Amino acid sequence: MIKQLSAAVLALAAAFPSLADVLTVKENAPEQYVVEKGDTLWDISAIYLDKPWLWPELWQMNPQIDNPHLIYPGDTLYLVYDAQGRPRLVMERPENYQKLTPHGRKTMKSDSAIPTISLELLRPFLTYEQALSEEQIAAQPYVLGANENVKRPTKGHILYVKGDLERNRNYAIYHKDDPYIDPQTEEVLGYEVKLVATARAFRSGDFDNGVPASVFVNDVKREINAGDFLLPVSEGQSLPAFFKMRRPDKEIDGEIIASTNELREFSKMDIVVLNRGLIDEVKAGHMFDIRRQSPTVVDGDDGPSYKEDASTYEKVASNIEESFNFEEDGDNTTWHMPKEKVGELMVLKVQDRVSYAIVTKTLRPIRVGDVVSVN
Structure with missing residues (x-):
């Protein structure tokens, strides 16, 4: 029986790649490939493409593969080219196909469809940091203290919170950290907030009458401090079940x-x-x-040298202007290299x-x- 893919499957799709993303097959791409147990669409696409995230261009427009998610170990895939010369992976090789080498690998067929990359595979690499404005942070309920006079409340402690909480709801406790500064404008883009603990509310509190809410600490990642604030545990942490990978529709630098x-x-x-x-x-x-x-080069009396290695005189004389690829100032030429x-x-x-x-x-x-x- 075909195993059902979970809602957390990460579908690596790029339905509308930009014109710059030309679908070019690797020179050593095999004429055919036999799907193996453990293969993913990403893995198979990487055999044929330098940019495997363009896999829908290789798969989805083929009538022979109605659903590329439902291919199985043992299925044989053939690399062919359509009337416009575009490469395609198909499950039935047409009569007039172009033969490529080397030949693909073979394995026994299984009854389990190969999965796309699951979000769960990314979980070990994900963190729970967020970026919030000072106003957003100030509006949240925050920790007043614990049921014991301890400097580091831990799992099992009760925390008292200024603000109204929803009883029996799980909350994440965050610590306000350093600001994110835009290096171009020097503006504060937000403050990094780090997850320090999770807790469950068992008293809702009554802010208007000075009654704190109460939470039971379920788990601790870092030290909890008075003033750390609370958000519903999933707020700001929801990720798409499916990522549609594509280039932005406009230039973004x-x-x-x-x-x-x-x-x-x-x-x-x-x-x-x-x-x-x-x-x-x-x-x-x-x-x-x-x-x-790439580093800037100053071509001075003693020959070319990187800007950071140039003499003080050469640095001043070069009068560097970022809007030009090079400038000349007396005997010095400054070269601004590309990225x-x-x-x-x-x-x-x-x-x-x-x-x-x-x-x-x-x-x-x-x-x-x-x-x-x-x-």
């Missing part, structure tokens, strides 16, 4: 301003924070390239002025300050 692992460099499957959000029309599933500015691609990412969660994304591909270690763009 931004920058990586933080990462949730707080390291200097990070890699594939790490979560990063972008200085673009809902007001910039960023959406969950949007795919961006990650690019890094080069170092990876790709997909947006997971979008808030008003920031968004959270997962790094899906790296060519170099990713850093805070790397820029993101559509092309």
Whole structure:
């Protein structure tokens, strides 16, 4: 019997890729491939495409595969080209097909359909941080103290909360952390708030009459402090059941301003924070390239050198203007090099002025300050 895919399945789709996303098959793509147990649509597409998130272009327009989610171990897939020369994966090879090498692998057929990438597979990499404005934080109920005079309330303690809570509802307790600063405008985009604990309300409280609400601490991730605030446990943490991966419909340029692992460099499957959000029309599933500015070169009397290695005189004499690729000032020429691609990412969660994304591909270690763009 076909196993039912759970509601948390992550469908990696790109129904409307941009014109820049030309569907190019790898040179070593096999003529045929026999589905193996454990294969995903992403895995199979990666055999044929450098950008496997474009898999719907390879699969969904084929009448031979009515539902690409329902292919099974043992099914044989054939790489062919349609009348317009576009590559397609089909389950029945037509008479006039173009033969490619090497040949595909073979395995025994099973009765279980291969899944797409499940959201549950991403869960270990996800964090619960959010970005809220100072006004949003100030409007929430907050911790006054505990039922014992302890500095670090833990699991099993009772907390008293200023504000009205819904009895028997689960709440997340957050700590206000550092602000997210837009490096371009120096504006505060919001404050990072970190999940410290979860709790269940058993007294609703009566704020107007000075009666605090009461919660029972279920689990603790970090130290709970007086002043930490509460939100319903799922608020701000809901992710789409299906991510429709595609390029944004318009040019959006931004920058990586933080990462949730707080390291200097990070890699594939790490979560990063972008200085673009809902007001910039960023959406969950949007795919961006990650690019890094190459170092500026000052070509002076002693030959070319990187700006940071140039002499004080050369730095002053170069009179660098970012709007030009190079300038000449006496015997010095300053060259502003291009930005080069170092990876790709997909947006997971979008808030008003920031968004959270997962790094899906790296060519170099990713850093805070790397820029993101559509092309």
